[in-house]
Amino acid sequence: MPEIKPVLMQGNEAxxxxxxxxxxxxxxxxxxxxxxxxxxxxxxxxPEIGGVFIQMEDEIASMAAVIGASxxxxxxxxxxxxxxxxxxxxxxGYAIMAEIPCVVVNVQRxxxxxxxxxxxxxxxxxxxxxxxxxxxxxIVFSPASVYETFYLTIAAVNLSQKLRQPVIMLLDEVxxxxxxxxxxxxxxxxxxxxxxDKVPSDxxxxxxxxxxxxxxxxxxxxYHVTGLFHDQYGFPTGDPIQxxxxxxxxxxKLEKYRDEIILTxxxxxxxxxxAIITYGCTVRxxxxxxKKAYWQxxxxxxxxxxxxxxPFPAREVEALANQxxxxxxxxxxxxxxxxxxxxxxxxxxxxxxLNRYDGEMITxxxxxxxxxxxx
Amino acid sequence: xEQLTRDFLRSQKLPHIWCPGCGNGIVTAALVRAIERAGxxxxxxxxxSGIGCSSRAAGYLNFNTLHTTHGRALAFATGLKMxxxxxxxxxxxxxxxxxxxxxxxxIHAARRNIDLNAVIINNYIYGMTGGQHSPLTPRGKKATxxxxxxxxxxxxxxxxxxxxxxxxxxxxxAAQPRQLEQLILRGANHKGxxxxxxxxxxxxxxxxxxxxxxxxxxxxxxxxxxxSVERSFQMADTELEEKTVTGVIYTLDAPEYxxxxxRSIEKTVN
Numbered sequence: 001m002p003e004i005k006p007v008l009m010q011g012n013e014a015x016x017x018x019x020x021x022x023x024x025x026x027x028x029x030x031x032x033x034x035x036x037x038x039x040x041x042x043x044x045x046x047p048e049i050g051g052v053f054i055q056m057e058d059e060i061a062s063m064a065a066v067i068g069a070s071x072x073x074x075x076x077x078x079x080x081x082x083x084x085x086x087x088x089x090x091x092x093g094y095a096i097m098a099e100i101p102c103v104v105v106n107v108q109r110x111x112x113x114x115x116x117x118x119x120x121x122x123x124x125x126x127x128x129x130x131x132x133x134x135x136x137x138x139i140v141f142s143p144a145s146v147y148e149t150f151y152l153t154i155a156a157v158n159l160s161q162k163l164r165q166p167v168i169m170l171l172d173e174v175x176x177x178x179x180x181x182x183x184x185x186x187x188x189x190x191x192x193x194x195x196x197d198k199v200p201s202d203x204x205x206x207x208x209x210x211x212x213x214x215x216x217x218x219x220x221x222x223y224h225v226t227g228l229f230h231d232q233y234g235f236p237t238g239d240p241i242q243x244x245x246x247x248x249x250x251x252x253k254l255e256k257y258r259d260e261i262i263l264t265x266x267x268x269x270x271x272x273x274x275a276i277i278t279y280g281c282t283v284r285x286x287x288x289x290x291k292k293a294y295w296q297x298x299x300x301x302x303x304x305x306x307x308x309x310x311p312f313p314a315r316e317v318e319a320l321a322n323q324x325x326x327x328x329x330x331x332x333x334x335x336x337x338x339x340x341x342x343x344x345x346x347x348x349x350x351x352x353x354l355n356r357y358d359g360e361m362i363t364x365x366x367x368x369x370x371x372x373x374x375x
Numbered sequence: 376x377e378q379l380t381r382d383f384l385r386s387q388k389l390p391h392i393w394c395p396g397c398g399n400g401i402v403t404a405a406l407v408r409a410i411e412r413a414g415x416x417x418x419x420x421x422x423x424s425g426i427g428c429s430s431r432a433a434g435y436l437n438f439n440t441l442h443t444t445h446g447r448a449l450a451f452a453t454g455l456k457m458x459x460x461x462x463x464x465x466x467x468x469x470x471x472x473x474x475x476x477x478x479x480x481x482i483h484a485a486r487r488n489i490d491l492n493a494v495i496i497n498n499y500i501y502g503m504t505g506g507q508h509s510p511l512t513p514r515g516k517k518a519t520x521x522x523x524x525x526x527x528x529x530x531x532x533x534x535x536x537x538x539x540x541x542x543x544x545x546x547x548x549a550a551q552p553r554q555l556e557q558l559i560l561r562g563a564n565h566k567g568x569x570x571x572x573x574x575x576x577x578x579x580x581x582x583x584x585x586x587x588x589x590x591x592x593x594x595x596x597x598x599x600x601x602x603s604v605e606r607s608f609q610m611a612d613t614e615l616e617e618k619t620v621t622g623v624i625y626t627l628d629a630p631e632y633x634x635x636x637x638r639s640i641e642k643t644v645n
Contacts, residue, residue, distance in 0.1 A: 026458055047640040052457045054636075057483040061450035064443065064480075068423075068454025071441060072462070076454070094444050217439035217455065218462055220418050224434055226442035235388065235434060236442075 004183050011175040012037035012079075014146045014182055015105055016045065018153030019077045021184075024103070025051035026076035028065035030058055030084060033117040034173045035107035038079035059087035066102045067095050071225060073216030075157055079105035082124055083114060086131065092166055093132030094227040096250060099206065101160035101214065103153070105169040107176040110359050119359030120173035122280050125336040128168050129310050135247060137254045139261055140168040140310040144283035146180035152263075152307060159261065163253050164214050170309065172332065174281035174361060205234045208245065211253060254311055261308055264316045268294045268302030274374050275324035275349075277317060277341055279306040281361060282330045288364040289371065299375060309337060314344045321345035326374040330354040330362045350374075383407045383417070385437045392431055394502075396582075396590025398549030398575030402496050403432045405552050405573075406465060409559035413463070420463050423452040425477060427469035428503045429496035429575075446476030449484040452491050460490075460633040463563065470497040471509035474530050478510070485539035487632040488567045494559060495532060495570065498577035506580035517584045532572050533624050542567035542627040546620065548574040550598035554621065561623060567631045574619060 009017065016038050019027075027042040039055070046053045052069065056062040059080055066076040080088060085106040095102055108124045110116035115123075128140045141156055143149040149171065156167040199215055205223045206212065215221045224234040229243045237243065254261060268275075268290045276286045283305040293299040304320050306313055317340075321327060327349045329338040335353050342351045354370050356362045384407065393399045410420055420438045424430035426445035433440040443451040452466050473481055473495045484491060500518060501507040508518035508525045511532065515524040533544035543565040547555040555573055562569030576582060576593035587593050597619070604622035607615060 026454070028454060047643045050640060050644055052636065054453070054457060056450065056453070057479050060447060061453070061480055061483070064447040064450035065454030065457070068441075068451040068456075069458035070454075071451075072455045072458030074458040076458075090444055091447065216459070217421050217441075218418055218459055222417070222437050222439055224440045224442065226434070227444060228442070 004185050006181050007184050008179055009146060009182055010037060010177060010179050011143075011146045011149045011171060012107065012177065013041050014150040015079070015153050015169060015171065016041035017184070018150040019103065019157060020045060020049070022075070022154040022157035024075045024077045024157055025049070026066065026069035026074040027052070027078065028054045028056050028062040028069070028076070029078045029080065030056055030062050032081045032084045034109055034176050035079045035081045035084075035105060037176070038105055038107070059084040060091060063088040063091035063104070067091060067098075067100050070100050070102050071214075071217055075101070075161065077103040077105065077157070079107065081107050081109045081117070082111045082127070085124060085127060089131040093134060093136060095166045096132070096136045096138070097227050098225050099164040099214070099250065100166070100225070101164050102166050103156045103160055103169060104166055105171065107171040107173060109173055116359050118173065120281060120332060120361060121357065121359065122172055122282065122332040122336070123357075124170060125309065125333065128170050135251075137165070137251045138168065138310050139165060139254065139308070140170050141263070141307055142170045142279040142309050143175055143307065144280060144305060145175065146178060147182050148307065149175060150182050150184070155263070163211065163257060165250075165253065170280070172280045204232045206230065206232045206246070206249070208232045208249070258311065261311060262313050262316070263307040264313050265305045265307065266302060269300045271300065272302035272324045273300040274326045274328065274371050275301070275320050276303045276328045276330065276367065277306070277320070278303070278330050279309050279337065282332060285362050285364045286330060286367055289367045292364070293368065293371060299371075301371060301375075312340045312344070317341055317344040318346070321349040324349050326350045326352055328352045328354050328367065328370050330367055332356055332362060380407055380411055383411065383437050385435055388435050391435055393428060394579045396576065396578040397428070398498065398577070398594075399429050399432060399496055401549040401552050402429070402494065402555065402573045402575055403435065405555040406432075406467070406494055406559055407436065408556045409563060410465070412556070412560050413563050415463050419461060420465070421455065422465050422467060423448050423455070424467040425469065425472035426503075427472045427501070429467055429469040430472060432467050446472055447480060448472070449477060449480040449491065449493065453484060453487070453489055456489055456491060456633050457636065460637060465492045465494060465563070468493065468495050469502070470495060470499065470511040471501045474510040474532060474535070482535065482539035485536045485541035485568050485570070488540055488542055488629045489632040490566055490568070490634070492559070492562050492569045493571065494573060496573050496575050497532070498575045498581060500577050500581035502577050502580045506584060516581075518581075533570060536568070536570040537625055540568070540629065541570050542629050543569035544624040545570070545622065546572040546574070546624060548597040548601055548619065548621065549576060550594045551601065551621065558623065565626060566634070567629060
């Protein structure tokens with residue numbers, strides 16, 4: 001049994017520690033509130049374990065450097081907040097197209113624009129999904145606690161390596177700055193093998209047969225990496241058949257590994273009349289509500305919390321919509337994930353928004369009041 | 376030697392996409408010969424490029440090649456170099472790519488003095504998008520976005536790099552391919568951020584609009600206007616106004632970033 005020790009830490013630190021546990025050895029970033037502690041923690045820790053920390057000249061450069069380091073064979077991560085996340089989008093798309101693994105952390109702040117740097121919000125849900133141009137797949141995790149931040153960051157690093165796909169950690173300010181107990185296992189127990197450890201001799205960078213490991217530069221395979229549509233050898237192509245195949249390839253791998261990617265949690269009544277669907281720090285208020293309404297008062301209430309928000313947990317939402325009469329969707333924005341809930345509920349349940357966008361958290365009382373209206 | 380040079384090209388990807396008379400092929404060939412003469416293991420060489428005509432060169436070269444986003448080649452290369460300091464990285468950029476959208480990365484790569492070899496193919500114009508003016512278009516010259524001649528003053532790329540901290544600056548023209556090869560080789564052997572500006576004719580998008588004649592005329596003009604750095608010391612500033620100074624413009628000594636970084640963390644780890 002690996003040794004497990006309890007540690008009190010901040011969400012942003014847990015993100016950095018999770019990354020290091022999963023083998024991240026390269027960090028490039030540009031300071032921005034409320035994500036800065038991720039960088040500060042990395043700046044302190046990475047040099048002690050032979051890793052690289054570099055503060056780049058801007059957010060665009062940081063994203064570029066993270067991709068470059070990943071091609072060099074280092075697991076890499078960058079952290080930012082809303083305005084910086086916007087700047088990273090073009091190169092994020094590059095990483096998706098060129099299938100370069102990396103993890104991008106966005107500790108959301110209130111927006112649009114410079115917004116309120118230190119106020120919590122969940123306004124970047126759609127930016128995370130559609131921020132870069134073109135039809136692209138994306139994986140986004142949204143933790144609800146410091147503990148979840150630690151473990152989801154590990155999952156993000158490993159998944160990005162396995163699928164050769166960027167993974168976004170979408171935190172909010174509450175999670176980033178809150179301190180909680182985390183149980184940390186012995187170092188080195190949490191890392192998946194690097195995909196390049198097993199490379200067949202007839203290796204192609206974008207094998208049409210499916211998932212193929214990334215071979216870092218300098219290991220004898222001379223190949224081309226580009227953001228242009230490319231054939232299975234990595235060379236640019238405009239051939240309609242190859243273009244379509246390339247897009248199918250990057251989308252297909254997420255569909256194939258859906259069950260590994262999509263993480264959700266359900267608590268409460270088995271056949272709820274009123275259900276809550278939410279993510280991020282809002283889960284905390286919703287959980288308090290279910291504890292009171294279901295565990296104490298035995299009301300037919302349930303909560304689906306989503307650790308993965310993209311790809312959207314469609315099946316889970318559909319199943320819940322078949323059970324519940326009403327689904328409440330609390331969000332700290334003017335309504336973003338609710339559109340997806342409506343899409344997959346297909347009119348089988350009434351979908352009720354519960355939004356707050358004044359830089360304050362949604363309280364358990366607000367959710368309880370809403371439940372009271374429908375029970 | 377001829378055979379080696381061919382091994383460094385992806386012959387199945389040729390012919391290239393460049394227009395007749397374009398100087399990019401001459402510069403690319405000089406780069407390949409310089410790499411060959413440096414005697415590097417093919418596996419240790421990486422070519423990084425940005426976006427634009429010149430940046431397509433990466434696809435034709437048989438090394439690990441990285442064709443990045445517009446202006447960001449040096450930032451990608453910085454991450455790569457820091458993860459694998461033993462790699463020999465050549466970064467091919469165009470004038471617009473390097474000095475406009477990539478201007479910030481250019482000055483910061485110079486400031487860090489990171490051991491990258493930047494080869495900037497300067498044809499004074501945005502070629503791939505059809506002839507818009509760049510920060511290196513000489514004042515008064517015409518472009519599709521400066522139909523009456525640009526009012527903007529051009530950067531002196533090497534002075535810009537020097538001011539920012541680059542430790543090697545050299546310039547040659549496509550009319551002097553052997554000199555260009557020499558300079559790229561010297562830049563490669565230099566530890567630190569090397570900037571090699573390669574002036575190259577774009578007869579289609581730049582020359583035609585500015586009535587500079589054929590590609591041959593443009594090359595001849597480049598040759599006639601170029602003055603070696605040694606000779607330039609004997610000349611007055613007024614005499615140099617219309618000239619292009621070629622050769623190694625400066626070499627300076629300063630700590631190289633990736634080496635410094637790994638030396639510093641070695642102390643931390645131990």
